[in-house]
Every structure is written in structure tokens, then in C-alpha cells.
Amino acid sequence: MSSLLFLMLASSLADGLKRNVETEMKPKNETALQKTPGICLTPGCVKAASTVIEMIDKEVDPCTDFFEFACGNFHKKTIIPDHQTHTGTFTMLGDKLNEQLRILFESTPEPNEPKIFKSVRNYYNSCMDQDRIEKSGKKTLLKLVDKLGGWPVLEGDKWEKKKFSWHEFDVRAHRMGLVVGSILMFKVDTDYDNSSLRIFEIDQPEFGLDKEYLQNGFKDKDVQAYYRYMVNIAVHYGAKRKTAKKELKESLLFEILLATLSIPKEQRRNSTALNNKMPVKEANKMYPGFDWTKHINNVYRELETPLKSKELINVAVPSYVKELAKYLPRVRARVQANYLVWRALMSLMLFNDKTAQNIELEYCKLLTGKKVIPPRWETCTKVTAGLEAIGSTTLYKWDGSLTNAVGAMYAKKYFPESSKKIADDMVTNIRKEFKILLDELDWMDDITRKKAQVKVDKMTPHIGYAKEILDNNLINEFYKGLEMSSDSFLVNHLTHMNFIKKYYAKQFRNIIDPRSWEEHGGAAIVNAFYDSQENSIKFPAGILDGVYFQDDRPKYMNYGAIGMVVGHEITHGFDDQGSQKDGDGNLVNWWEPETKKKYLKRAQCIIDQYGNYTVNVGGKVMNLNGINTQGENVADNGGFKEAYRAYMRLVKREGEEPSLPGLPYTPRQLFWISGAAPWCTVMREEKLKNYVLTDYHSPMRFRVNGSLRNLKEFSRDWNCPSRSPMNPVKKCKVW
Template sequence: MGKSEGPVGMVESSGCAGQKRPGFLEGGLLLLLLLVTAALVALGVLYADRRGIPEAQEVSEVCTTPGCVTAAARILQNMDPTTEPCDDFYQFACGGWLRRHVIPETNSRYSIFDVLRDELEVILKAVLENSTAKDRPAVEKARTLYRSCMNQSVIEKRGSQPLLDILEVVGGWPVAMDRWNETVGLEWALERQLALMNSQFNRRVLIDLFIWNDDQNSSRHIIYIDQPTLGIPSREYYFNSSSNRKVREAYLQFMVSVATMLREDANLPRDSRLVQEDMAQVLELETQLAKATVPQEERHDVIALYHRMGLEELQSQFDLKGFNWTLFIQTVLSSVKIKLLPDEEVVVYGIPYLQNLEDIIDTYSARTIQNYLVWRLVLDRIGSLSQRFKDTRVNYRKALFGTMVEEVRWRECVGYVNSNMENAVGSLYVREAFPGDSKSMVRELIDKVRTVFVETLDELGWMDEESKKKAQEKAMSIREQIGHPDYILEETNRRLDEEYSNLNFSEDLYFENSLQNLKVGAQRSLRKLREKVDPNLWIIGAAVVNAFYSPNRNQIVFPAGILQPPFFSKEQPQALNFGGIGMVIGHEITHGFDDNGRNFDKNGNMMDWWSNFSTQHFREQSECMIHQYGNYSWDLADEQNVWCGSYRPEFAIQSIKTDVHSPLKYRVLGSLQNLAAFADTFHCARGTPMHPKERCRVW
């Protein structure tokens, strides 16, 4: 699909299947950083000396600047020289780091990315808490939002009342009120309920309706209809297995506990039997929805997913027992004063899901469906409530992530404000931690890596000349965004303040502040329908430790948060920058040619520009990779820091189900086993683990 891709799996509680938000980059960068730096700079010398192998090239100059010394110390600390690199290069390069780092109690994993994010959050804490001078309106609003999140005493004092108030707005939560069927239920309409959840609370439940660039015409926006996300991160959890059952049982108990507490706070009897039955029905409904959805690994071919049609065809194909599509879509758009056009078209991604949804809607009562819709809103708002509500999710989080301890409050609040006011917070971060001349250095690196990628296309025997030429054109047309948008630092430019002009926060109303963010976020997205696509719009904030590729824009993005040591620094040798951010750059470029990105041309339009010859051989080359990675095994039963100390077992299971990227260890070993230059550099005999008899290559 046209969503942005990155080297890391995205973990985003509010993300949606069709939301087309960036995917995250994760731990594999440590590998290439250490490969180019440790292997070719420090490790090459150490290893050659230890084995008595003549060095290929005598070192003519030693860098002793503070940046070089710091980098050298980091490399040496990260190594495990007792391991043979030809047996297990991951342990050889990372073993020292793994010995020195234990997964914090609050974390489900730990890697160099988590270390950098921790450091970034420390910087954000300082700038958000700085109130010595009056700043521009956008920044002041971010600080007010942060203080409201940190105002724990007020949050505790208010208890569940903010949530009880909002339940009335959404038509009530049947499980937490009396006489729902006899009152509200009689006037209940699914179309209006879904529209309300979408436009006012940014919860796209049951049916995912969103606005994004038209895959076939990247200069305009269009309405998309897709399958939704679920309450549990992966559809696989709803199916039978021992680990899945533990998660489902904890999830159900979480639902029951919250509903029971709200009944008590509303001065209603506990009625344990009613609550248990209602929530069991909700879980059963969600299980059926999970079965109706298509696995993400089967949704990479956007050409097969994309079906554009008018509203009449939409209604005739997916009647859903009388569901009024025009009423639903128009009610959503009315929240931003947009009227449907007579010839309005929509793009349907989730045809199999919608075909299955009709029987589900027909099976379950309005009460159960309403219970489910409101539960998804309540689930999203638990973090804005008092501690006793957070305590209800402890066992669920343990089953899902392996963690028993909540993140410290200031980190939670920093993350929340950064996610919801990314440009305002980004302006503070950039001023504090991102030198302006770094942009030009990164741009030079991008040009060099892209040039090499284009040159290597000539080496590919499986691709014909016509497809190679178009691939080269696409690679050379990739646009880059580096660091941050310029306007967030321009004091005389009011654009940053205008982005948040509809937000008016109060330090004593954190729950209501969060609702404002949901509404403004939803409506900002919906307004794009009648707006021309802005090719210069940033798809993510600056204070993010990640990188992205957007197929619809044919664009790579490197926020200031990832342009930090050890990935990049103007103070460290260029070799380290090539090994760190250079690998990230290469990773993002190749996303433009993977099984999703390859469906888009140089202008970001969905187009099959591959010849039949190249398509067939691409699939054949990919089979080698599938076989190689399919033969890896990952022991998740050990309750220690699985292999590399980076994952808790529960989260390791989740990452297998939800992350399109391989686990850290195998992103390292798989890449290097296929790299002839690696075996040559470390003199690995053919047949050793790092020099297998068969190698795979696509690009």
C-alpha cells in the first residue's frame, strides 16, 4: 500500500490498517553500523592481528579527535572478541553491548534505538519543562499539554468522571448503564455511531474510512474504505494456541474490570454476571472480525487491493443488511463541512473483509456492537485516567508485552505530547540537538548511496534493460527530507502556530485536552479530501528516532532524531556515518523496490512498470530469501533476554505476528551471509555459518 515504510516495525496503539502512516525502523542498524565501523575500522585490525593475517592496507593516519576517540571506545565496548566472526558475527560485534545492557522493567525490548529514544526523551523533558521565557503560541500549548499530563493529583481527584461524561456523548456504554435497550438503543443507528467515532474521536472501528493520496493519482486525495485494526495488536491472537489464549483471557478480564469499575462509579450494582456475559460477547464479536480480516502479509500487492468505485456501486456490492454508505460517509465529512459530490468516488481496499462483515453485523445485536464500539474508545482513553484504571491492564500488558511496570510518568507525557504536537515539540528539539549544517552532510551521503544503488542495477541478471532503466529513473527521482521542515524554526512564519490554532488546553483538564487532540487530528485528515496534495508536507515530526519511505511520494525522510550518534555525527569519521546513517539511507531507498514499493512509479503513482520477465524473475529471486529466513528458528521459551537481550518472550511473540521485519539477530546474520565481501574480509571458509554454500541476492 501507499503507507510509508521504515526499517523498523511500527508500534503505534492508535494506528489503523489503512491509515498509511509511517512504518518504524528498528534495531538492524546497529548491525551495519558495527559492520562498517567495527569490522572495517577497528575489528579488521584487531582480528587480523589475532589471527596473524596480513592487513590488506596499512593504516596511514590515526584519528584522535574527541569524536573519533568516543567512537572507537564505543566500538570496542560493543565487541565480544572471544567469538569467531565467521561463526556468529552478531555476537562478535554486539556481544559486549548485550552483556552491559539489561532490559529495563518498563521495556518489552531494548536496543540501541531504545537507548537513543531514552536520550531524546530526556532532552524533550528539559525543553518542555523550561518556562523561563515566553515562547511562541504553538510551543506554549505543547508545554501546557505536558503540564496537564503531569498533573497527577488532579487526574486522580477527577477519577472516572471525565470518561462517564463522554460515554453519554457516544450514546452510552450498555454494559455500564441500565435500560440501554429501552432508551438509547431504540434510536441507535450504526452509520451514525461509526461516523461519530471516526470524526470526533479518531477511532475508525468496524469500518476504516480515511483520506489519503490516491494511489493512481498522487496529486489528489481520495476516500479509502478498508478493514479496521482490532483491540489486540494482531489478528493472530484471536486464534487458538496457548500463548494466544493467555492474551485473550487477560484482555477479557481487562474489559470486565473496567466495565465493573464504571458501573460502581455510576452508582449501579456490580452485576458480575451481566458484565461477564456482555464482555464475552464483545470478545466473540471481535474474534469474528479478526477472522474476517486479511493477514497483512497478503496485502502487499496494492494493485490487487485497489478498487475504485462510485457510491452506488459501493452500496450495491456491500449492502451490509441495509447499511447506508452515503449517510455514513456524508456524516463523517459533515464534521468538516464537506459535501459529497454527485460523482464522488471511493477506493475500497478491504473487499474480502466487507464481504464477510455482512454476516457478522447480522449475527450480533445492536447492544453488543455498541458495547464493542465504546470499548475501543475506552481502551484508547485508559492512559488518560487515574491510576486505578491503569492497574486494570497490568495482567494484559504482561501477557502481551512481558512488562509489569508502567513507564515513568514524565516519559509517558513526553511521548504523548511529541506524538500529538510533533512540529511544536520538534522545533524545541531541533534548536537543542540538531546542528543546522548536518543537513548538507546527510544530503551528500544520500547522493552517494543512491549513485551506488543505481550502478548496481547493471549487475542484476534477473532484470531486463527496460525495467532497469525505469528503476534507475525512479531511484534518481526519489526526493529527500532531512532533519526537519524549515518553517518550524522561522519565528516570523506563523504556519507553526496556525497548525494548532484550534487547540485550547487547560492544565487541569488532561482528559479533555486529549479529546481535543483526537478531534483535531481526525478533522485535519478529513479536510484533505478537497485539498491538493502538498509534496513538501512532512509525514512525521523531527523528534523521532526513525526513518521512512513513502511510496505515494517516492520520498525518503530522515528526522533529526535519527541523525544522532552512533548513526550520524559531523564529528565522527565519514566511515562511521556510511556504516550508520548510510545503511539507513540504503534501506529506505530499497523500500521503493520491495514487494510494495515496486508497485509505484517515480512520481508515486500506482503503476506496473515491470516487464513480465522482470516480475517473474523477481519472484524467483525472492524465493531464495523466503527459504533462507524460513529456516531460521528463534527460541522464545527462555524467560531470560532471549538471544540478544533485546526482547522479552511475550513481545518477541508479538513482533513475529506484527512486524514485517525479521528479529534483530537474523537481520544481521541473513544480510551478511549473503554478502561475499564479508566472507572475504574475515576470511570465512565456505561452509561456515557466515559463508553458506548458497547465497541469495535480489538487489
Template sequence: MRSWIIGALGALLLSACGKAEKTAPAPAPAPQVRPSGIDKTQFDPTVRPQDDFYRHVNGTWLRNNPVPADKSNYGAFTKLADDAEQQLRAIIEEAAAKPDKQPGSDEQKVGDFYTAFMNEARADELGIKPLESELARIDAIQDKKALAGVFAQLARIGVDLIPGYIDTDAKNATQYMVYLFQGGTGLPDRDYYLDKGEKFAQIRRQYEAHIGNMLRLAGIDRPQDLAKAIVALETQLAEKQWTKVDSRDAEKTYNKYAFEDLPKLMPNFDWPAYIDTTGIRKSPGIVIAQPSFFAAFDAILQKADLATLKAWMKWHLLRAYAPFLSKPFVDENFAFYGRVLNGIVELKPRWKRGVEATEAALGEVLGRIYVARHFPPQAKARMEELVRNLVKAYEVSIRELDWMSDATKQKALEKLAKFTPKIGYPNKWKDYSALTVAADDLVGNVMRSRQVEHDRQTAKLGGPIDREEWFMTPQTVNAYYNPGMNEIVFPAAILQPPFFDMNADDAVNYGGIGAVIGHEIGHGFDDQGSKYDGDGNLRSWWTEEDRKRFEARTRALIAQYDAYEALPGHHVNGAFTIGENIGDLGGLSIALKAYKMAHPDSPVIDGFTGEQRVFIGWAQIWRRNYKDENLLQRLKSDPHAPSEFRCNGIVRNIPEWYHAFDVKPGDKLYLAPEQRVKIW
């Protein structure tokens, strides 16, 4: 932003002899130039940008910022999350320390929840006792007909043997719908059960030992025998699960069943008991994401030994609540899910885990205070301007596309015009009045908070769509696109450097948060989001020829990402990550266009042109180091490509990057023009 001082006036001065003289007007000062927002000390000048743009911009940072002992990865997102964590700690500990808190107040709930978590001696004293009633509920199962009701009760306290959620109906966005998904397994992805490689075989052995240890800590007889049976059961389930690629297909996974038709899919499952206990009777049916899995699940439940099924249910209860039990449970849970699966060396300090747990239970209570203290109104105003400029740039880009017909362009523009941006924090905050919190009942507090949230969600069924609801808290360092509401959402915590710098020149902000804005808008036009119209309905608005041309371009991007080897022998899954890769490519391309539209005469700052600063802004936000275990898990279960490829894999497809950094044939990142992918 430039500021000018306008209207300097000449002055009439009287000379010594009394003659009036007119002086020349003072020269107008030069426009204000903001700092670039680029930290060149983090660059690695030994790496050419043409060969590895990611490490050219971030090489020194990557060397100087190893993954901390209590983390699985560390990057720009993590740094902001750590800052927010400290800010939340101050808010929470202030509430906990205050005497004479009003019973039932938000302050009392926040303070007492954290107090209960921090009382490790009390947790150690109680041991497994807080779960005894739920373990007894499982023990009381006499036959398999009772399974459905217990599944439902466990779902109410956050133990999802059948994972599900409530959202707008993808085929009728004016009503809410229940969605159920395949589940029942405790490893990150079906590949962990089915991959024949020694690495995964070792993880399976460690998983079995871990389950046995947890059952033993809970006082359950024959723990290792049951652990072996549980892993065998979960392997059967994994064999019937859909792949992660098929499971992200919006059309394949929309399979609506009327309540009365569910027994045709799972004839041995007591659906009425499940529906009534979960409180979803007002749903206009249930969308079953993977019907073939549910049919197989029914058969597997019938064949399995009841004692094995009860042990399996207990295992998942223990897995869900281990972080809130005594130290032996906490340590054993961390030994597998922290060290084995993520490579984390040390358990987080208890205060960090306490902040995390309190936020999970009372997120928007904390969010309201966080915003008041840490989110300046001018940041929201500047973000709103950026969003408007990104939408304008998308509009121009859509009109200029050479591969899309006018008919489809018109529909795309109609959808774009209906996008709803949400910035910073909700207009309406969640009500936590139904939640009871006690300073000496940690597990009870967690159970009640999960039940309250479950009931909050089921209460939406049969009612009007709440377009004010947020699915992230303001203190979350992230952003999202919701296709059912056609909205893009940017919590306050991400609106900080390196994503968004109020004091920096616009270029680095367009390359950072501007590209993130573009990314989220781009999800409305990625391989799955593009199947929804502007009202949030899963309905094709494409001509058949345009869809074919679009899919040809996405296949080319899939092939590029399939070639990237993130770990020796382990490549990125281009088909699984394609939605995020389309978002990245469109996001950065459109952010660059928006910047050039807003700043046609961009100055050189710190030796970089405006275009160069946009690209550097993009590279800065993806700096991240991973533990190998965590990176492997992400390759198997995360629809985002690793950070290196979110940077290098995108810039090499954008023509302006070649001009900005003089990239030529023979450079490692060079792609011939005909190989570069442009979608939006």
C-alpha cells in the same frame, strides 16, 4: 574526511656570516584520521564473527543492557529515544513552569497539556466522568442504522473501529484519497484469536478478563458476560480478516469504490452518515483494502445483538482513553497491554507518559524547538552528502545488474532520479492554532487534539498535494519511505551515534545511517514499492520476464527468513517481512558500494579495514534485547524481522563480508555462493 595543510614555504635565513641559505621545506603532516566510531568494549571475543556476527559485535552490550523494567525491549533506537525524551522533557517543563503564558500560544498549549497530564489527583477525582458524553452517545443508539454515524464520531476522536487514513491516490498521485482497512479487534493480530496453541489461549482468557475489568470500572452492568460476548464478536471479525501477508499487497488492497457503490459492499451500513460525519465527502471515492472483510463485517453487525455491539463500542472507547483516566483504569490497561502482551514489569513514570502524550498532541511544536537546540546544521550537510553518494551507488548497481533488462533498468533509473530526500525537519511546520488546551481538562485536550488532526487530514481532500508534509516528527528515532510521493525521510533524532557520528570515520557511518538511507531507497524497489513508478503511481514499469526474475530472488530470501527461529516454536514470517528484508539487503549492499566509491584507499583504523568497519557499523545499530512477550507480538504483527536476523541474515548474503572476515565453508553463517541472494 581528510584535511591537509598545503603550501609550506622554505625560509631564507641569514647565517652569522651574512650568507643567505635555503632551508628544506617542512614535511606535510599526515592526513587527519578520524576515530573509527567502533566501541570494541561491547564485542564478545568468545563468539567468532563467522558463526554469529551479531553477538560477536554486540555480545557484551547485550549482556550488560537488560530490558529496563518499564520497557518491552531495549536497543540502539531505544537509547536515542530515551535521550530525545529527556530533551523534550526539558522543553515541556520549561513551558509548563513559565508564568503568564500568552493564551493560545504554542508555549501555553505545551505547558498546559503537560500540566493537565501530570495532575493525577484531578484524573482520580474525575474517574469515568470525562467519557460520560461519549458513553451516552453509544447508549442512545436505538437501532443498527445509527451505528455508522457513531462509528464516524468515534473515528474523529481516535477510536478507529474502521481504521483509515488519507494519502495520495495510488493510481493517481496528483490527488488525495481515503483508505479504509479491516479492524474492530483489540489484540495485535488475527493469530491471537485463531491460533490454537496454549500460549494464545491463555492470552485470550486474560483478554476477556481484562475487558470485563474495564467495563466494571466504567460502571457497566454484567461486565464479564459482556466481555465474553465481545471476545466472541471480535473472534468472528478475526476469522474474516485478511492475513498480514495479503494485507501488505499494494495491488490486492487497492479496491476503489465510488460513494454510490459502497452500499453494494455493505448494504446495511449508512454510508452517507459515515461519510458526512467523518468529513470525507470531497474524496474521489474510497479505497477499501479488504473488501471481503467489509462485506462480512456488514453481515456480522446485522446478526450481532445490539447490546453486545454497544458494549463492544464502549470497550474500544475505554481502550483508547484508559491512559488518560484515573489510576484504576491506567493500571488495568497496563496490566494487559503492558505486562501480558509485552512483558513490561513496571508502568512508566508519569512524567514519561506525560511527555509522550504532549508530543502526540503537539509534535511539531516541540520539534521546532528540539531542532533549534539539538540538531547542528553541519549534520544535515553531511547527511545530504551521504544521500547523494548512496543514490550514485544505486545508479551504478542498477546499471550493473545481470538479471535485469535494459528496458527495465532505464525505468528504475528514472524512478531513482525522482527520489526526494528530506533530512532533519520540515521546511514548513504544522499549525496548531485550532487546538484549545486547558490545564485542567486532560481527556478533553486529547479529544480536541485528535479532532484537530482528523480535520487537518480531511481538509486535504480535493486540494493540491502537500509535498512539504512530514509523517514523523524531527524528534522521532526512525526513518521512512513514502511510495506515493517517492520520498525518503530522515528525522533529526536518528542522526546520532551509533547511526551517525559526526566525529567518526566515514566507514561506520556508511554501515549505520548510510545503510539506513539505502534501506529507505530500497523500499522504492522492494516487492511492493517496486510496483510504484517515480511519480508515485501504482503502475507496473517492469517487463514480465524481469518481474519473474525479481520474484524468484525474493522467494529465495523469504525461504531464508522462514528458517529463522526467534522463539522456541516461533519462526520469522519471511513473506511478511520480505519488504524490510529487501530494504536491509539492498541498503547495506549499496552503502558498502557507496563507501568504496567515495574511499577507494580506505585506511586501517583500530585494526579494522574499511570494509570491516562498514559491516561492524551495521551490526552496532541492531543491538537490542526483547522481552519474550514483546518478541512474540512482533513476530505476529511487525513487518521487520528481529534485530539478530536483520544483522546476521543480511551479511551472509553479501560476498564482501566473507572476504572481510575470512568466512569459509563449515562456519555457521556460511552460505554457498549459489544460495546468496542479490537483488539490488
């Protein structure tokens, strides 16, 4: 806000402030709810007021549709950029982060900075060299395909099936730096039963198109879009269209069948069902003729001590493995190879020329509504920071990635230490409030309650960033051996991926330290997390900004926004999935049977509530998936409640805060407005359909309205009549 606007606002309010410091502020619905000690006229308050004024729609009754009241003006004036599928306050904060990172990646190196910073810039610059990619991208990828054994749809009769097996393909691809597991996934994960140990896990794959689409069959219009994408890429690489249509139809039907063998997301919420440990030699019996011990050691050849056949592994979905063992031998090698090479190429479209990228765009238009290819700088910034998915892989989630290096670059320049202190205090207060809430529950027995309290006490917060990332010596040691100096974007990427894979192999037999800075250095991320394996909550520096957080505005604004997120992540430790693990992150049933039944009954209320919400996409009414979204919905409900209670307890200690200038709302009402602001979003219809089908979160409207209509505190603060849309008689309450 300009200084002139600030002076005008201050001047217009000054006289009235002298006369009305103790008068009641009336909201839009004409009900006086609370006396305020005055109006705050600091620059931070004026800026906060301006943001609220710009976003709310005063013509909407907050007791009818609070989401539209809090976000309506934002929705009316916001246009989705052509290269995006949706935009909102959350997305815009990410856009701001991208711009800051671009400045860092394009900046001149500073004296004595960590060596890895040079590799970060080299990676970014090689991505930005579109001319080089245009000249050699296709040729480079064809060479990669040759190393993989060739793509049958291109090679015709020259392709030799005798040299092919899917597991040998995976070994070659893994050693080259590619992400593998399109038929059967082998990965390093944390042991469900002992969170201090790692274990090899065998799981069903992720698919090129989500199961929720593939299960509709080959003739479904979205599946047909995926099919055209496959065929057009093959033709771009030199295949004859008639041949490509015939052969890739077979490979797509193969992928559809693999999807039908896999279990749906709903069944994957039960961690106990996914915990099936057995010696490798026992697992071999599920798939006769395939030596799992040899395969794992071939893929992870960097293991200091090779895996032995008597060691335990976890087979997450035994039914998938058993069905695959029956089915796969009947599938021609050519069909398998066409599918696997396609999946490899699909994951590498960012390294391709503009023609291939435009083919991908045509597919994305139908699936997500995106209209144009994003600006190259934006793509390269997000890829370098690990924020852009390469295939199905988003690298900021992977240990050993550039996340710590990029986090160090960002934290040194953009994140003030004062913000961390304020956020620390909020997390402390909201955690305490959750413990008080546990004490008040009349449906929880004392044995379970005590264990829940222990879990909250053991929950480790990671706020902003780990201070170790600012230590140049530690960063240099962490990235020892990683150097990206090639002019080739693809070569740099594969070098990066191989470093990550070696990191996992080296760490495999080491005891996991859940507090290690090496796994918590990601500062440059606009998101927040609960990690059930660590029982930790994470709030990277990137999210402590924008509508979520400002260190110079009233606390009710911060408690409503980032405070809600803090409560949300704490509650994840006690949602349908988080509640399956104890305070050490181990899969332990710590619930008394009767209390567990009461919990499940309350969770069912949430499942039914959200499962009855609908969206209209292109004239088709779609119900939300109440089962898949239950964890996020429970966390949203708990997040708002815990943050509100923590703030009200703060008010009792410190007194009421002044309200904002130019707004007829009390601090309590502004808490709710601030809590809704992070979810203000506009979304293309195609993306909305994809979101409802595949995402674990409910659409933003229901994240706000669905939560607030369950809270009596909200209805009281807005004086919402009983049975009004935002104050129904039946309210769901888990925590």
C-alpha cells in the same frame, strides 16, 4: 569519555604509532586484510573506539555469529528497565530524545516564540497532573461513555437498543475527537492511481488484540488475558463481574469473528488487490440499507464540498465488507455496543486513574513482559511528541498533529546544521551507488532498468527537518485555531484530535504537494522512513545521533550505521511493495514481465531464507514469517550492500581513513561492526513472541546475520571460511 582516559589511551598508543603507522592490523581471527594509514587519535575517534570496545564480545568468532560478536558485551551487561519490553541502542537513542524533549516541555517560554509552543507545554502539563486524573479521570471517562450512548454492561436494562446503530456511534465518537472504525474503517488516504489526489478509503478495522492472536480462539491463553482485561475494566467502572463476564464474552466472540472475516497481513502486501475504486453508490450495493454517502458526510462534516454519491471511493477489502453485511445484522445491538464502547475506553487508558492503568499493566505483562508502569514524565513526553500510541494511533504519523511544533522546538536547540550537511552528502553518494548497482544487474532488462533509474532520480530526500519549521510565522499560521489550555488532559487530547480531523477534511480536495514542509517537519523522531506514495526518503534529526551518526568520527562508522539505514530506505522503493509504484508514487506496473519473474524468484529466496529462521520462546520454537518480513529483509540486505559500496567508492576518491585506537580491526571491518551496532537489543520473551507474530521486521539478530551472510564483501573482509555460518555457499541476492 573522560579527558584522563583519552590521555591514557593516546599515551599508550603514541610510541607504537610512530613505529607502526603502515603495519597491518590483524583482526581476532588472525588474518591481515588491509593496510591502514595509521590510527586516529582525535576525541571523536577515541570516543568511537570506546563505544566499540564496550559493545563487542571478542570471544565470539565473527564468522560464526557476527551479531553476537558485535553486540555480545552489550547484551551481557544490559538490563531491560522494568517499564520497558526491550532495550537496545535504538531504544536508548529514543530515551535520550525523550529526556531532551522533557527539558523543552518543562522550560520557561522564550520571548516571541510561536503561540503553539504554549499549547505543547499545556498538553504536557495536563498529562503530568496525575492528581487531577486520579480525582476525576474515571468520572470524566464515564461522562464520555454517556455521550456515546452508554455502555450496556454498566447500564443493564436501562440501555436502549432502539437508539443504537454502529455507524451512528462512529459519527458521535468521531465528532467528539475519538478514533473510530472498530467495525468498518473510513479514512482519508492517497489515491493509488494518482498520488496528487486524496480519496476516501473503506477498510477492515484494526483490532484490540492482533488478528494473529484472536484467530487462535477464545480459549487461547493470550486471548484469555485480553478477556480478563476487558472484564476487570468493566468491573472497575461499576459493572457486576458475573454480568461483565457474560456480556463481554459475547463481544469478544464478536471481535474474534470480525478478525476471521478480515484478510491477513500477507494478503495486504499486494497493493493492486487493495485498489478497488468505485462510485459510492456502487459501494452501497455491497452493504444494502447503509447509506455510505450520508455516513461519510456526517463523519467529515468539515468538508468544504460534501461527497457526492457518484464520486469514487476505494474499498480496500470488498470481501470483508460483503461478509460483514451478511453477518452484522444477525448480531444483537447490545453485543455491538459493548464491543464499540470497550474499544473506545481501551484507547483512552492513558487518561484513566492508576487502578485502571494497573489493570492494563497486568494484561501487558502477559503480552509483552512489561513489569511496571513507565515514569509519568516519560509517558507524557512521548504522548506530547506523538511518539506514544494512544490506542492504535501514533500521532506523529498524522498530518496536522503537534509533530511540526515539537520538531521546531527540538531543531532550534539540539540539531547542528553541520550534521545535516554530512548526512546530505551520504544520501547523495548512496543514491548514486544504487543507480550504479542497477546498471550492473544482469537479470534486469534495459526498459525496466531505465524506469528504475527514473524512480531513483525522482526519489526525494528529507533530512533532519524542513527549514520552514523554524519560521515562527509559518508555524503560527499552520496551527491557527488550535489552542490547548484546559487543565484536563482528556479535553486537551480531544481538542488536538479534532484539529487533526479538521485538517484532513480541509485538505481533502487540495492537490497533494509531496515536497510540502507541512508533511516533513517531524525532526524529533528516532526513525527513518520510505513513503511509497511520495517516493520519498526521510531521516529525521532524532536519528542522526548516537550509534547511528556522529560528525566527528571516521566516515566508515557513519556509512556502516546511518549509511546502511539510508540504503535501507532507498531499497524500500524496490522491495515487494515499493516496487509496485512508479517514481511519482502511482500504482503502475512498470516492470517487463520476464524481469518481474526474475525479481520474484530472487525475493522468494529471501522469503525462504528468513522463513527458516527460528526463535525459542518459552520452550516453543517459532518460525519467522518470511512473507510479512520480506520487504524489510530485502531493504536490510540492500542497505548494507549499498552503503558499503558507496563507502568504498569514497575511499578510492579520498584515500584510506585511519583505524580506531585500541582495536585490531581494519576500517572495512569497523564498517561492519558499526553497521551491526544500531541493532544491539535485548528483549523479553513475551515481547519476542509478539514481535515474531505481528511485526514486519525480523528480530535484530536476523536483521544483521541474515543480511551479512548474503554479502561476499563481508566474508572477504573477515576472511570467513566457505560454509562457515556467516559464509554459506547459497546466498540470496535481490539488489
